[in-house]
Structure formats: C-alpha cells, structure tokens
Amino acid sequence: MSTQSIWRAVARQAEVWARLAVVQEFAARLPRNTSGTSAGVRGRLQRMQAGGMNIGGKPLRAGSSVRYARAIPFPGVEDDCSEGDWTAWVRTADRVEAAHRQTIAWLRSRLPGYPMIPAPQISADTALATTEFTYRLGWHPQERAAGFQFRSCPPTAASILGADRQQEQALAETARQMSTALMGSPEWSRLARAREALDGEARAALGAARTRLRRRLSPEALDACEPALAVKRDQYRRVVLSEELEALSGPAREYADAFDGADLLVETAASDVFGQLALYGAVTRLAGIRDVDLDPGQSRSVHFSVDDEIWMVPGQLVRLDDDLITEVVRLTEVSLSLTPADGARLRVTGEILPGSDEAQIV
Incomplete structure (x- = not known):
C-alpha cells in the first residue's frame, strides 16, 4: 500500500509529537501506558475499550470516542473515577485530537483537485462526512472551506498543542515531509490519473450517485432504518455507499476506487500508524x-x-x-x-x- 518514504515520514512526525507536553499528558493515562491499576481514568478507558470503543487502536480519536461511549451504560464506570480527573483528561484528549484532525485535513488538501472532489464517499452524511458515530476518520465541510490548500503547514495545530517556537518549526517541517511522501505515493498518482480521465459522462455519473446518496442518507431515511443505535446507523451508511459505488462503471468507478485508495492511505499512515508510534512508542x-x-x-x-x-x-x-x-x-x-x-x-x-x-x- 505504501512506500518506505511514507513510514520514515510517519516515524519522524511521531517523534516530534511524542516530545510535546500535552501529548505526554494525554498518553500517560492510556491503558497500555499505565500498569498496575484498573481505577480512575485508566479503568474507565478500559471499560470503554471492552465495550467496543477502540480507544487503544485509534487513540488520536479518543476525545470523540469517549463522548460516544458515555452515552452507553458501562457498569461501575461512574464509581471509581474522579470527575475532575476525567474532565481534565478529556480536555487534553480534545486538544490532541483537534490538532491531529487539522493536520489530517491539511494533508487531504494536497489531494489532486482539492477542494473540488466529486467522490461520492464524501457526500453529505456518508460514513466519511457524518457528524455521528463512524469508524472512519471523517471529512467535514468546514475543513474544505478553510483554504488549507493555500497554507504551507497546518495553521493552528502547533498553537493548539502548546508548542514552543522550536517545536512549532518541527511540527511544520514534519507535516511537510509527510505531505511530500504521500504525494509521491502510487495511490496519489492513481487518483491524479483517474481525475484527468473523467469526462462529462463520468462526472455526471458521480454527480448522480451523490444525489442518490443524499436522498438515501437523509435524516428521514436513516431514522426509518435505525432511529437510535449508532453502530447500526453506521452500518446502514456503509451498505448504502457500497451499493452506489458498485453501480458505477468506467472512469467514474476508477475515480471512486482511486479516491478510496488515497484517502485510506492518509487515514492508515498519517493517523492510525502515526498515532500508535506517537503515543505508545516502540512497536x-x-x-x-x-x-x-x-x-x-x-x-x-x-x-x-x-x-x-x-x-x-x-x-x-x-x-x-x-x-x-x-x-x-x-x-x-x-x-x-x-x-x-x-x-x-x-x-x-x-x-x-x-x-x-x-x-x-x-
């Protein structure tokens, strides 16, 4: 899926993030980094992990994950964790996640054709575009309107992380190195070729798929399928999208498939693998x-x-x-x-x- 240059860029960026005080404060309470106790913040996170929230596997999304998890009853969660400690840790998790999501949005702004991306996968309320629970690292409309493609680095991530001047420079430089590595990947090249191959008919097919998705994933349609359960609503979104992608053919299908490859590369390398190295260290x-x-x-x-x-x-x-x-x-x-x-x-x-x-x- 990837190349050596991407993993080197991931490792360099992880080293920089791991030295930040706010990242260290956040990581210190993660269950894999804390031994000998199942109480307090760590105990609550363990229960949420056992309940299906993959906090350990996707730690950079922990702020969002714990909010979804708090809507689910976990026996004993409220009894052994100080709300003051919990609130402070969640606030730290939110800062780290916000800086990370902005970095991902900036990396995505390097995709060919950004921000005019006709991929059905980021139509309103798909798994990549919903504000509800999703297993994917979502796109948000406000990010594509933020002009990240004109910025030389993620604009406020360093400030969110409380970085000093030297750390700010290192954050910017490693983000640019990551961008360069991604842009040189086969997935990026495939997406660029697929975009160039789109003719009027293919663009119309992609537009029609987005229109159908907006109808099939409307609030009314989602509620009719599943009014409350988050995982089932997410599953419905994924099934509907899969059906629409399967209906595409020719250059339109190739573009959608190429977008999947490039976007999944960003999510896997720059979020999932990066998060493991930045927060847990050695493999x-x-x-x-x-x-x-x-x-x-x-x-x-x-x-x-x-x-x-x-x-x-x-x-x-x-x-x-x-x-x-x-x-x-x-x-x-x-x-x-x-x-x-x-x-x-x-x-x-x-x-x-x-x-x-x-x-x-x-």
Missing part, C-alpha cells in the same frame, strides 16, 4: 507465535496465534518472531478462543505494512 515484539498463515495472492494479510496473557487490540503495531515476515504488522482483528487441547489463545489477523522493515520503524 510491540511478539515471540513464540504459532500457526502463522498468509493469505494467498497479493494480499498483505497474516493470521497467527499467541498466548492469551498478551493484551492486544486492533490497530496495535507488532513485529513477529518469524523469519518470513520482517515488516511491521498492524493488527486488524483479535479474537479469543478456548479449546480443551490449547486452553485460551488469541487468534490475530494483521495487515503487513510493506516497506516498513527498510524504513526501520522500531
């Missing part, structure tokens, strides 16, 4: 893994088993004790099984990050 090294399976063909998926006492979450970065897999693996699924022969074991699926071995992500 987890797993020894004694077994039952390793690689998907056939060009797939970059790997499946393996590990001992159950190792706590892992989707999104976590690991290196495997296996001579055939030297790259970093980003976990995508973790499941627990119990058998009479083996007892408890974790079965894990991960995405191999090509080029991450040469980039020396540690």
Whole structure:
C-alpha cells in the first residue's frame, strides 16, 4: 500500500509529537501506558475499550470516542473515577485530537483537485462526512472551506498543542515531509490519473450517485432504518455507499476506487500508524507465535496465534518472531478462543505494512 518514504515520514512526525507536553499528558493515562491499576481514568478507558470503543487502536480519536461511549451504560464506570480527573483528561484528549484532525485535513488538501472532489464517499452524511458515530476518520465541510490548500503547514495545530517556537518549526517541517511522501505515493498518482480521465459522462455519473446518496442518507431515511443505535446507523451508511459505488462503471468507478485508495492511505499512515508510534512508542515484539498463515495472492494479510496473557487490540503495531515476515504488522482483528487441547489463545489477523522493515520503524 505504501512506500518506505511514507513510514520514515510517519516515524519522524511521531517523534516530534511524542516530545510535546500535552501529548505526554494525554498518553500517560492510556491503558497500555499505565500498569498496575484498573481505577480512575485508566479503568474507565478500559471499560470503554471492552465495550467496543477502540480507544487503544485509534487513540488520536479518543476525545470523540469517549463522548460516544458515555452515552452507553458501562457498569461501575461512574464509581471509581474522579470527575475532575476525567474532565481534565478529556480536555487534553480534545486538544490532541483537534490538532491531529487539522493536520489530517491539511494533508487531504494536497489531494489532486482539492477542494473540488466529486467522490461520492464524501457526500453529505456518508460514513466519511457524518457528524455521528463512524469508524472512519471523517471529512467535514468546514475543513474544505478553510483554504488549507493555500497554507504551507497546518495553521493552528502547533498553537493548539502548546508548542514552543522550536517545536512549532518541527511540527511544520514534519507535516511537510509527510505531505511530500504521500504525494509521491502510487495511490496519489492513481487518483491524479483517474481525475484527468473523467469526462462529462463520468462526472455526471458521480454527480448522480451523490444525489442518490443524499436522498438515501437523509435524516428521514436513516431514522426509518435505525432511529437510535449508532453502530447500526453506521452500518446502514456503509451498505448504502457500497451499493452506489458498485453501480458505477468506467472512469467514474476508477475515480471512486482511486479516491478510496488515497484517502485510506492518509487515514492508515498519517493517523492510525502515526498515532500508535506517537503515543505508545516502540512497536510491540511478539515471540513464540504459532500457526502463522498468509493469505494467498497479493494480499498483505497474516493470521497467527499467541498466548492469551498478551493484551492486544486492533490497530496495535507488532513485529513477529518469524523469519518470513520482517515488516511491521498492524493488527486488524483479535479474537479469543478456548479449546480443551490449547486452553485460551488469541487468534490475530494483521495487515503487513510493506516497506516498513527498510524504513526501520522500531
């Protein structure tokens, strides 16, 4: 999916963010960074993680995640965490997330054709454009109206993070390095070619898809499908979008697919992988893994088993004790099984990050 230059840029940017006081304050309470207690802020976050909010896997979205989670009853959450401590931590999480989202919006402003992007995926109230719960790192209309494409770096991210002058310069420089690496990727080039290939018929097809999506994802349509449950509403959004994309063909379909590739690259590299390195530091090294399976063909998926006492979450970065897999693996699924022969074991699926071995992500 990516190249060595992207992972090097991710690692450099993560080093800069990790040295910021507000980032350190935020990271210190994350469950993987705190041992020996299940009380206080850490305990509340653990319960939210167990309840389905992947705070550990996508920590840079924790501010948003905990707000969604607070709408769900978690037994015992209110009993062991000082509201003062909780409010202070959430305020810190919000600052880090706001700076991160602005950085992502600035990186997206480098996409070919920005801000005039006809992709159906960012039509109103899709999973990428909703203000409700979503598993994706959303686009917001106000970001595309902010003129980020004319700015040499994210304009206020450093201020939000409380950076000093030297840190501000480092934040700007590493953001530009990330932008350069992304713009040199195959995904970016594919999107540029697909945009150039759009003719009147293809643009009309994309416009018609956006029109249908606005109708099918209207508040009335969403409420008719599911009036309250956030995950089901998100699932409905994804199903409807998938149906509309499947109906496209020719240059319109190629453009939509190319947009998916470029946008997912930004989300995976500049948010998910970056967040793991900035907030947790070194990649987890797993020894004694077994039952390793690689998907056939060009797939970059790997499946393996590990001992159950190792706590892992989707999104976590690991290196495997296996001579055939030297790259970093980003976990995508973790499941627990119990058998009479083996007892408890974790079965894990991960995405191999090509080029991450040469980039020396540690």
